[in-house]
Amino acid sequence: MPKEHVNPRTLFPSVPHGFSQIVVASGRKTAFISGQTAWDAQKRIIGGVSLLEQARQALRNVQAAIEATGGTLKDVVALRIYIVNYQAESAKAVGSALGEFFSRENPPASTWIGVSALAVPDFLIEIEATAVLD
Numbered sequence: 001m002p003k004e005h006v007n008p009r010t011l012f013p014s015v016p017h018g019f020s021q022i023v024v025a026s027g028r029k030t031a032f033i034s035g036q037t038a039w040d041a042q043k044r045i046i047g048g049v050s051l052l053e054q055a056r057q058a059l060r061n062v063q064a065a066i067e068a069t070g071g072t073l074k075d076v077v078a079l080r081i082y083i084v085n086y087q088a089e090s091a092k093a094v095g096s097a098l099g100e101f102f103s104r105e106n107p108p109a110s111t112w113i114g115v116s117a118l119a120v121p122d123f124l125i126e127i128e129a130t131a132v133l134d
Contacts, residue, residue, distance in 0.1 A: 002026050003077065003132070005106040017091070018098040019110035023077040025132040031069045035082065035126040036061035037118065051083070051090055051124050055097035058127045063101065066131050073101055075131040079110040082126040086114030094125070 006022035007015060014021050038047045038054035039061070047053025063073055079098075083090050094112065102108060108129075118126050 003106075015105070015107065018095040018102070018104075019079070019107050021109065023109045025077045027075075027132040027134045029069075029133045031066065031071065031075075031129075031131040031133060033062060033065045033129040033131065035080075035128045036065065037120070037123045037126050039120075045120075045122050047124075049124070050093075052093035052097055054124045055094050055127075056100065058125055059097055059101045062127055062129050066129065069131070069133060071131050071133040074103070075133050076102070076108045076129050077132050078130040079108050080128040081110060081112045082115045082118060082128075083112060084115055084118060084124050086112070 002025065004024040005020040006024060007013065007020055011021045036058045038045045038057040040046050040057065045054070046057035062076070066073060066075060081094060083094065098107065
């Protein structure tokens with residue numbers, strides 16, 4: 001799937017923070033992945049009170065979802081990340097987890113949103129993804 005990561009000099013350098021400003025993609029199929037959380041397949045929360053560990057589990061779930069469509073994480077073009085009670089120090093945990101799953105040179109476009117709560121009180125993070133596949 002042809003994909004172009006655009007990070008113009010007229011916008012702040014976002015790649016060190018784990019996301020591209022713009023991703024232009026074309027393909028035959030688009031996958032819209034529902035928000036993934038720290039639940040495993042048995043609805044157990046993985047990671048407890050650790051934002052980093054919950055983010056890792058949510059991203060493992062995003063990976064499983066995209067692989068179920070026949071794609072890979074390289075096909076993800078955008079993320080929407082909802083973080084409960086977002087604080088500046090939350091960025092380190094989330095950015096670290098993103099760096100483990102996505103290319104540090106060409107990460108997907110991302111929006112991070114601080115929220116007061118998610119569907120289950122113990123969830124600290126929820127990640128939606130959009131992927132474009134050939």
